[in-house]
Structure formats: C-alpha cells, structure tokens
Amino acid sequence: MKIEKEPISGQYGKFKIDGIDYRVYWEEAGQGIPLVCLHTAGSDGRQYRALLNDKKILEKFRVIVFDMPWHGKSSPPENAKVGNYKLSTDFYISQIMSFINGLELVKPVVMGCSIGGRIILHLAINFPDKFRALIGLQSAGHLDPYYDISWLHRQDVHGGEVCGGIAYGLMAPTSPESDKFETMWHYMQGGPGIFKGDLFFYKFDGNIGNEIKKIDNSKCPIYLLTGEYDYSATPEETKSLADTIGIEMIKMKNVGHFPMSENPKEFLKYLHPVLNKIS
Amino acid sequence: MFKSLIDDNEKRSQLSIMAQYLNTSFMISTIENEYLVNIEKGVVKNVEEGPFVMPSYVFKLTAPKDEWLKFLKHTPQPGSHDIIAMLRRKVLKFEGDLHPLMSHLLYFKLLLASLRPVENKNEN
Structure with a gap:
C-alpha cells in the first residue's frame, strides 16, 4: 500500500532565547494567517496533529507548532543537567516571542492550551498590539496546587x-x-522533571492576580x-476569567484538558x- | 461495592501487565464501610469487607459512598470521573505510604474504573 502522506512539514532551527x-x-x-499553537506542560507539538491536518x-491559516526547548524533538540548551529545568513566566514569554520574531511572523494568532492557555493571558497584558487574536484553551488565571507534584520527578x-x-x-x-x-x-515520553518543571509556571510563577484587569479585549x-471534564482549569475558573475580561467563554462538552488531542x-x-x- | 474487584473481568486481567512487580494491600473506605484489597503481581487476590479490628494496609482511599457511586457510573460526570478529580474537589483523601499508588497510578485508576458497568443504563 502506498503511504498516505500528511500535509505537515517539520524543521529544525537555531535561535537565541534570552541570549x-x-x-x-x-x-x-x-x-495564510499565521496560527502559532502552544502545547501543554510536559508534552509536545504532536498534540496539534489534527489541526495540522x-x-x-x-485553507486560511498557516498552522505552526513548535516543541518548547526540552520537549519533543527540541533540544535542551548547552550545559543542561537533569533536574534543573524550571519554566518561568519570563522565559516562556521570551521563547514564544523569539520564535515568532525569528520566523518573521507578522501579527500571528496564538493559541495555547493549559500552560499555553495561561501564557496567552500574559501575552495579552504585555504585547496586545503584536497579535491578531489570542485563543486560550483550558485557561485559568491561577491554580492552587491540589496534589503533590514532587511525585512527577523522583528516581x-x-x-x-x-x-x-x-x-x-x-x-x-x-x-x-x-x-x-x-x-x-506523549506524556510518557517526556524527559525526567520536565512536566514538573513546567508546572512551576502553571501553579506558581505564572499565576495572575489582579493583572488580569489590564487585559483590553478591544486591543486584541x-x-x-x-x-x-477539565478539573485542572475548570469551566468555572475560565468563566470567572472571561467575566473579568468582559468576554463570553465557550464551554466544550465531552472533552477534558487536552481538547485538540484527546477528541x-x-x-x-x-x-x-x-x-x-478571526479570519 | 468493591467486592467484585476479585471477579473475573477481561479489562482487569489485562491490567496485571502494568503492575507485574506490585505486591500490596490497600484499603478503600466509603466511610460507612471498608474494603481491604490484596494485590499480588498486579492481580487482585483477595477483597475483604469490613468492619475490621486491626487491618493492615499500605495506603487508604477514603470517599463518601455517594461519591464512589458517582465515580462508578458508566459515564461519570465531570469531577467524578477520576480519583485525582475527586482529590481536587476534596471529596477523596489519599493516606498512608502512597508510593505503590503513585508509581502505578494509571493501573489503580483503571483497576477502579473496571468496576464501571459496560453498558450505559440511563444512570444519570
């Protein structure tokens, strides 16, 4: 049987993030319109396989999905060591902006899920004029830890x-x-400590308090x-976020935390x- | 309620490969009753129903009976579909030495879910 090829092409590239x-x-x-998709904590870009197909x-969008450094097929930086990965808000913003600038994308749409759904809020606060639109999947402004994440990385x-x-x-x-x-x-294939390191952003560093009020939906x-079915970022939490921003949220039936990948x-x-x- | 973990079940028999080095005993509590489950090489060997005087076990999962009933539906509602979801809602408590549970988390989730009815009978 002949191989049924998909329309996806993959590429490696080098660029600087924070020097x-x-x-x-x-x-x-x-x-068409660049649509940059951000995967969840501890996973990689394969989550968007259906969108890319x-x-x-x-027809209208150039869908682009990158694996965050340390994830999927992207490399860790030079001198990396197991156990020292911790995603900060600043580094997450830097990698997204460096990737977008490096590919010379003009006013892309950015869609992120989970940690990606959180970082788009930071993008909306800091760079509203840089994006055509922002889409948050499973977005919540903050998350209090509800299980001991040290179990995610122990020998x-x-x-x-x-x-x-x-x-x-x-x-x-x-x-x-x-x-x-x-x-x-995809989660089973992540490197040691990477999921836990991403959750540092999700559960601690990336929590947004009153800053949410700075989001101006008319600018972006x-x-x-x-x-x-998401109990990490629940529909109630997204609703509260949407109310603060002054927009409607969309509650998706029959899906959980990974809509683009699980269903x-x-x-x-x-x-x-x-x-x-958006188009 | 959990006695049937010992019964033959195709889903359960396929699970043992995920826990082939696991030997443990754990307690499931519905507050009003307790079930002591013994596992050898990933296979449920015994389920004893309480009350107990001096039960010996490694870890314990406690939730009210009605919460366990919600979990055990063919298609549970959001928040009742997973033990960590129940933990998040603070209706389930994990206690004891959690190493066997966390090192075989998917196994235990699927083991408990194997008690759900195969057919949906307008349960909601």
Whole structure:
C-alpha cells in the first residue's frame, strides 16, 4: 500500500532565547494567517496533529507548532543537567516571542492550551498590539496546587508512568480511547522533571492576580474555550476569567484538558467558528 | 461495592501487565464501610469487607459512598470521573505510604474504573 502522506512539514532551527542558543523543532502546514499553537506542560507539538491536518483550517491559516526547548524533538540548551529545568513566566514569554520574531511572523494568532492557555493571558497584558487574536484553551488565571507534584520527578517512580497516569485522568471518559492513549503516550515520553518543571509556571510563577484587569479585549480579541471534564482549569475558573475580561467563554462538552488531542473531532466543531471570526 | 474487584473481568486481567512487580494491600473506605484489597503481581487476590479490628494496609482511599457511586457510573460526570478529580474537589483523601499508588497510578485508576458497568443504563 502506498503511504498516505500528511500535509505537515517539520524543521529544525537555531535561535537565541534570552541570549542563549537553542535548537528548536517545529511543524507547519497550510497558508495564510499565521496560527502559532502552544502545547501543554510536559508534552509536545504532536498534540496539534489534527489541526495540522484539517483542510478547512489550512485553507486560511498557516498552522505552526513548535516543541518548547526540552520537549519533543527540541533540544535542551548547552550545559543542561537533569533536574534543573524550571519554566518561568519570563522565559516562556521570551521563547514564544523569539520564535515568532525569528520566523518573521507578522501579527500571528496564538493559541495555547493549559500552560499555553495561561501564557496567552500574559501575552495579552504585555504585547496586545503584536497579535491578531489570542485563543486560550483550558485557561485559568491561577491554580492552587491540589496534589503533590514532587511525585512527577523522583528516581524511585518511573516518570513516564506517573506523568501518563496524571494526564489520563484529565481527559473525558467520552473521548475516543485511541486519541486519549496517544495524548497520554506523549506524556510518557517526556524527559525526567520536565512536566514538573513546567508546572512551576502553571501553579506558581505564572499565576495572575489582579493583572488580569489590564487585559483590553478591544486591543486584541481573546477567545477562551474550556472542556467540561477539565478539573485542572475548570469551566468555572475560565468563566470567572472571561467575566473579568468582559468576554463570553465557550464551554466544550465531552472533552477534558487536552481538547485538540484527546477528541479533535469534537474540538474542531468549536474551533472552526472562532477561526472564521478571526479570519 | 468493591467486592467484585476479585471477579473475573477481561479489562482487569489485562491490567496485571502494568503492575507485574506490585505486591500490596490497600484499603478503600466509603466511610460507612471498608474494603481491604490484596494485590499480588498486579492481580487482585483477595477483597475483604469490613468492619475490621486491626487491618493492615499500605495506603487508604477514603470517599463518601455517594461519591464512589458517582465515580462508578458508566459515564461519570465531570469531577467524578477520576480519583485525582475527586482529590481536587476534596471529596477523596489519599493516606498512608502512597508510593505503590503513585508509581502505578494509571493501573489503580483503571483497576477502579473496571468496576464501571459496560453498558450505559440511563444512570444519570
């Protein structure tokens, strides 16, 4: 049987983030308005495989997904050591802006999920004029720790097994098992301490308090979509965020914390109208 | 309520490969009752129903009976579909030496979920 090729192309590139050299991998497909997608903590860009294959979206959007440094096929920096990875708000913003500037993207749309759904809020506060629109999936302004994240990185527990186990529960029981398995599999492949290091941003450094009030939706339109089965960033938390910003949120039925990856078919039903508005 | 963990079940028999080095005993509490579960090489070997005088176990999962019933539905509602979701809502408590649980987290999630009915019978 002939191989059925997908329209996705992958590339490696080197650029500086905060003055340090990084080798980063990204995938892209389609043409038109740049749509940069940000993956969740401890995973990689494969989460957006369905978007990168969606003909309707690819007609109008150039979908670009990069693996964050230390994730997926992107390298850790020189002199990296196991155990010293900790994602800060500043570094997260820097890597996104460096990638966008490095590819010379003009006024892209940025869509992020989970930690990506949090960082788009920081982007909205700091650089509202740089984006055509921002889309937050599973966005919440802050998250109080509800389990002991030290279990995610300790030498007497297999990191892939425990991170996969955590990710599995964040998905909806109604999502297709094969997509749930693949989503979990990405978590099982993460490096030691990387998921935990990302959660430093999600649960501590990246928490936004009253700063949320600085977001001006008229300067840069923001769209917030949250799956009903997410107990990390719950629909109630997204609603509270949306109320503060003064926008409507979209609650997605039958999906959890990883809509684009755990149940792409369901997710795209909600995303298409949003992208139509943006385009 | 949890006695049937010992029954033959295709889903459960496939789980043992995920916990082939796991030997432990844990307690499931519904507040009004307790179930002591013994696991050898990833296989449930015994489930004893309380009350107990001096039970010996490694860790314990405690939630009110109605919360466990919500978890055990064919299609649980959001917040009841996963033990960490229940932890987040503060209706479930993990106690004891959690190493066997956390090092086999997916196994325990799937083991408990294996008690859900195969068919949806308008339960909600």
